[in-house]
Amino acid sequence: MRLLPTSMRWRLSAAIAVVSALVATALSLLVRTEFAQTQLSDARQLQDQRLQLVIREYALSGQAALGSELDASALPPELMSAVKGGNRATYLQRAADGSWIWAAAETDGKVLSLRSPYSDRDEALKRLDQVLLISSLGVVILSSVLGVLLVSRLSRRLRLAAGAARRVADGDMTARVRDVIKDRPRDEAAELAQAMDSMADALQERLIAEQRVTADIAHELRTPVTGLVTAAELLPPSRPAELVRDRVRVLRVLVEDILEVARLDTATERAELSELALAEFVRRRVAGVAPEAAVTVNEQQPARTDPRRLERVLVNLLVNATKHGEPPVEVTVDGLTVTVRDHGPGFSDDLLKEGPSRFRTGSSDRGSGHGLGLTIAVAQVKVLGGTLTLDNAEDGGARATLVLPDNT
Known part of the structure; x- marks a missing residue:
């Protein structure tokens, strides 16, 4: 089960989104921290200035003005300790009834204190949090969209280049990357396309x-x-x-x-299609080439194909099975699928991995030869538009499976 996208487009897009989220989060935290510290510093400074006015008024009139108190019962112990010895101090208190900013100083053996609400500044901080959250989400979404668009363009160019390379590998030597990606910026993808085209030209x-x-x-x-x-x-x-x-x-x-x-x-060969009864066609060809081979028909289905090329493929497969394998040779027709197998040593690992190669036989155990039979069969099947699969049966022996296209 695939849990994560594996294409380069989605991986790069996800990386851009993650980086954008991290950057937005880091900047938001930095802005919030600076704003909170600035607010607290301004509140402390303002409260200290008010306390100084209260102290001067107390020195003149002996009365606590501007809502200040002497030896207030709610004075925080931390602030009480800080003002001992004639000091002036401020303190931010978080309590159940809200947040308060305190300023206090020791005067004539008493503690003169002033308390003001801090909740308005907390509300401002909450509003800032909302703005930062919305802004961060907007930045992440915008950067993700832009990342998807940019990476999609690059991914599309690479997919087109890969498609052109596959066409070259399949034998279409006229395919070029420059023809499918058109005029593009001179970047790494363009350099890759130029290198692939140069390789295809040389090849x-x-x-x-x-x-x-x-x-x-x-x-x-x-x-x-x-x-x-x-x-x-x-x-x-x-x-x-x-x-x-x-x-x-x-x-x-x-x-x-x-x-x-x-x-x-040359890849210029074209099939001349005609209607034929595939099962009967296979029976006649097997009887003429390998009369000792057993033919089994599971399902009969007419085929529209090139009889001459199909005969060439069947003859080569039968000759390979009878010459390089061991009896019994079995031919099975199932719809548009024809299977030829023997009970010999089977195909070699190199042949199964790399496919038939001219002038190289699959295995010394399968006898000698110039290796063109299977090469021609594979090429003729390609002209017919079908597929030819070579493998070894579970109970031993080489097996060739021909699947014709449904052209009816």
């Missing part, structure tokens, strides 16, 4: 050069190989002649496979 040039060399070699080999096939057929019957014919046939198949891979690498 495209290298792949085109490789495809051209592969195609040229295959084309150049086709003519002499055809001549070898013709010459081999003219040899008188003998064991050496059979060996020559067999090797020439293998060479001819290899050249044709290389040409097919070169065509598929």
